[in-house]
Each structure stands twice: as structure tokens, then as C-alpha cells.
Amino acid sequence: MNTKLSLSSKEALILELLRGRERYGLELVAASKGHLKRGTVYVTLGRMEEKGYVESRLEESHRGAIGLPRRLYRPTGLGLRALDLLAIAREMLTWEPSR
Amino acid sequence: MTALPGAFALALCRRLCSGRAFDEIVTPIIADLQHEHGNAAARSSWARRWILLRGYAALLRALGVYAPLTPARHVRECWAGSEAPGWQLLRCATPRAAAALAIVLLPLVWSQRYLAQRVQDPGALLLLMLYLMPGFLIVAVPIALAIGLALAVIRLDRTEAQTRPTQSRVAPATAVSIVMAVAMFVLMNDVIPRANQAFREYVGRPRDIPKGSREMTMSELGRSAREARARGDRHAAFKFDTEWHKKLAIPAACIAWGPLAVVIASRRRRLRGVVSAVGLLSAYAVYFLAVRLADQAAVAGRLWPAWGWWIPVAVLLVATAAAASSTESLRAASDRG
Numbered sequence: 546m547n548t549k550l551s552l553s554s555k556e557a558l559i560l561e562l563l564r565g566r567e568r569y570g571l572e573l574v575a576a577s578k579g580h581l582k583r584g585t586v587y588v589t590l591g592r593m594e595e596k597g598y599v600e601s602r603l604e605e606s607h608r609g610a611i612g613l614p615r616r617l618y619r620p621t622g623l624g625l626r627a628l629d630l631l632a633i634a635r636e637m638l639t640w641e642p643s644r
Numbered sequence: 645m646t647a648l649p650g651a652f653a654l655a656l657c658r659r660l661c662s663g664r665a666f667d668e669i670v671t672p673i674i675a676d677l678q679h680e681h682g683n684a685a686a687r688s689s690w691a692r693r694w695i696l697l698r699g700y701a702a703l704l705r706a707l708g709v710y711a712p713l714t715p716a717r718h719v720r721e722c723w724a725g726s727e728a729p730g731w732q733l734l735r736c737a738t739p740r741a742a743a744a745l746a747i748v749l750l751p752l753v754w755s756q757r758y759l760a761q762r763v764q765d766p767g768a769l770l771l772l773m774l775y776l777m778p779g780f781l782i783v784a785v786p787i788a789l790a791i792g793l794a795l796a797v798i799r800l801d802r803t804e805a806q807t808r809p810t811q812s813r814v815a816p817a818t819a820v821s822i823v824m825a826v827a828m829f830v831l832m833n834d835v836i837p838r839a840n841q842a843f844r845e846y847v848g849r850p851r852d853i854p855k856g857s858r859e860m861t862m863s864e865l866g867r868s869a870r871e872a873r874a875r876g877d878r879h880a881a882f883k884f885d886t887e888w889h890k891k892l893a894i895p896a897a898c899i900a901w902g903p904l905a906v907v908i909a910s911r912r913r914r915l916r917g918v919v920s921a922v923g924l925l926s927a928y929a930v931y932f933l934a935v936r937l938a939d940q941a942a943v944a945g946r947l948w949p950a951w952g953w954w955i956p957v958a959v960l961l962v963a964t965a966a967a968a969s970s971t972e973s974l975r976a977a978s979d980r981g
């Protein structure tokens with residue numbers, strides 16, 4: 546299968562924010578300091594889930610929980626690898642030869 | 645007890661959105677809204693209203709972003725790769741639709757047999773039939789394609805190990821119908837007027853017979869209608885307006901036939917192929933009768949031309965959309981039956 550890794554800046558930011566911990570959409574919006582919008586974050590997360598960069602689960606309901614269970618997202622191995630590759634590519638592009 | 649905020653929006657979206665959009669977009673946004681609103685219980689009522697407003701705005705924005713992406717995704721899912729459901733359906737439907745087209749064209753060609761008595765030269769007869777053919781195709785192609793798609797769905801259901809959900813067939817059938825609608829529009833607006841005029845000039849001999857309403861393109865009809873209104877000829881204006889709307893309404897109706905065929909053919913029953921073909925032919929006959937009556941009423945000035953042509957088409961499109969959206973439950977019911 547011909548799989549091409551593609552990662553937009555928003556997707557990279559989401560993967561960065563999800564590194565090491567699970568978060569739900571609104572938490573990502575708050576942590577992004579204005580870079581992610583609450584209206585579009587779930588569209589991006591849906592696309593990333595389709596690409597296999599993130600996976601999600603519904604939070605466990607507990608006593609006194611309000612409303613619908615929230616969806617928690619975490620990065621997959623593929624997502625983290627794509628993020629690492631992007632970081633390497635960026636590093637190579639900004640590399641300067643020593644004098 | 646008061647309902648949780650977002651409950652109405654959730655119920656509304658459940659009806660209007662696809663399952664995927666509902667799970668991926670709507671539910672998480674409403675969940676966020678409910679949690680944020682619940683956690684702000686101690687804050688002022690204005691703060692809570694602001695949370696609701698932001699939540700609903702986010703939902704609208706998300707759906708506004710998602711909606712234009714959905715057709716592109718459908719197209720990709722239906723047509724990517726030679727084994728995609730779209731290509732499978734098209735491969736299976738093409739020979740069946742061609743056979744159905746030949747069968748439907750036969751009585752239409754037969755209805756013009758008087759020409760054979762008047763024109764002795766076989767070459768001239770063939771030419772005249774070619775001039776009439778675009779008009780026949782407008783009637784025959786939609787129903788032939790619908791029957792072809794219905795028979796293809798039945799065939800694929802029998803041969804595939806795992807039955808696909810009906811929606812995966814409705815989407816490619818709709819795409820095929822849209823392509824057909826564009827082709828029908830080209831036929832209606834460009835080919836038929838020229839062919840009709842060529843037929844009239846060939847039979848009538850003088851080369852410059854003035855064009856009638858059926859020999860005009862949409863721009864010519866619009867101009868003629870304006871001129872007729874300017875000189876106070878209401879009857880002529882109605883005739884040109886009716887023909888103008890007809891050129892758009894017939895292709896628009898074509899969009900319904902593909903999905904309708906899939907919906908009718910998806911229900912499991914005895915003699916599924918025969919019942920589907922008869923059902924489609926009956927639906928087509930009712931539609932044809934409705935537009936004929938509406939056309940006559942519009943030309944006679946008893947009905948506004950736009951209403952005359954668009955009411956039957958709108959009824960057909962809405963009925964098809966309703967049937968397509970409830971197709972899975974109908975199929976499940978027929979499976980249980």
C-alpha cells in the first residue's frame with residue numbers, strides 16, 4: 546500500500562499538545578493559546594483519526610457527571626512518528642554549516 | 645427538571661447529519677458545551693449564556709467547515725480504486741441500462757412509423773430518426789438508467805459475500821444521476837433545439853422556418869418571453885417561460901432517479917427485480933403524467949410556468965431524499981420480514 550505521511554501545521558500542533566497525555570477538544574483549544582478554534586478542532590481531529598494519527602475514546606462516566614461523555618484523544622505511534630519526522634525535516638532546513 | 649443545554653440541537657443534528665458527522669463533530673461539541681455550562685453553575689447567568697452562545701457558534705462553524713468537505717470525501721470513498729463501490733455499481737449497471745434503453749426506445753421509435761410511409765428513401769428516413777433521437781433519449785435515458793442501477797444493486801447483493809449498506813450505493817448512484825442530469829441539460833438546451841429545427845426544415849423544405857418554442861435555447865426563450873411580454877402577448881410569454889423552465893426542471897428531476905432506483909431495489913422481497921422495474925416504471929409514469937398536466941396548465945396560463953414544472957420535480961426530489969435517508973431502516977424491516 547502506498548501510504549504518504551502528510552501533516553499540516555494544525556495537526557502538528559495537536560500532536561504536540563497530545564504528546565504524553567490524553568486531552569479532549571476544548572482542552573486542546575485552551576492549551577493552544579488561540580491557535581486552535583473550538584469550531585474547527587473536531588473537524589481536524591476527525592481527519593487525523595481517519596489518517597491514523599490519533600485515536601479516541603469516550604471518557605468514563607462517573608457519579609455526578611454532567612451531560613454527554615466527552616471524547617478524549619491521544620496520539621498513535623504513527624502520529625508521533627510523523628511529528629518526529631517533521632521536527633527532523635525542520636531541523637535540516639534550518640541547518641547552517643559551521644565556519 | 646430542565647433539559648440539558650444542547651439537547652434540542654443534538655436531536656436536530658441526529659436527524660439532519662450523517663452518522664459520521666454526528667459522532668465526530670456534533671456529539672463532542674455538545675458534550676463540551678454541557679460540561680462547560682455545568683461547571684459554570686456558580687457563575688452569573690450572563691456568563692452561562694455566553695458559554696451557550698460560544699458552544700452553538702462552534703457547532704455551526706464546525707458543520708459549516710465539515711459540510712463542504714463531505715461531498716469530496718464521498719467522491720473519494722466511492723470512486724477511489726477500480727474495486728470502489730462506485731465503479732462496481734457502474735460496471736454492473738452499464739449493460740443492464742443499455743438493454744433497458746433499447747427496450748424503452750423501441751415503442752418510441754415505433755410511434756414514428758408513419759414516417760416510413762411518407763419517406764421512401766431509407767437514408768432520409770434514418771436521418772429523420774436521428775433528428776428525433778435526442779427527444780426520445782430525454783424520455784428513455786432516465787428510466788433506463790434507473791432500471792439498470794436497480795438491477796445492478798440486486799445482482800451485487802446476490803454475488804457479494806457481505807452486503808454493503810444501502811447508503812454506500814446511494815452515493816455513487818446520485819453521482820451517476822448528477823452526470824446524467826448535466827448530459828440531459830446539454831441535450832435539452834443545445835442538441836434538441838437544433839435537431840428539432842433540422843427536422844422541421846428537412847420535412848418542410850424551406851431552409852429558414854422560424855423557430856418555435858421547442859427549437860429555441862434558453863437564452864433565445866428568455867429573449868422571446870421578454871419580447872412577448874413587451875407587446876402584451878401573455879399567452880406567448882407563458883409558452884416561452886414554460887419551455888425555459890422545462891429545460892432546467894427535466895435535468896433536475898434526473899438527479900432523483902438513480903438514488904430512487906437504489907432505494908427501491910434495496911428492499912428484500914420476492915421477485916425483487918420485477919417488482920423494482922415495475923415500481924420504477926410506475927413512479928416514472930406518475931411523474932410523466934404530472935409534468936404533462938402541469939405543462940399544459942402552464943402553457944394555457946392556468947398555472948405560473950415555474951410552478952407547473954418545478955412542483956412535480958420538487959415533490960420527486962423531496963420524496964427521493966426522504967426515502968434515501970430512511971433506507972437503512974426500511975431495509976432492516978424488510979430483512980426482518
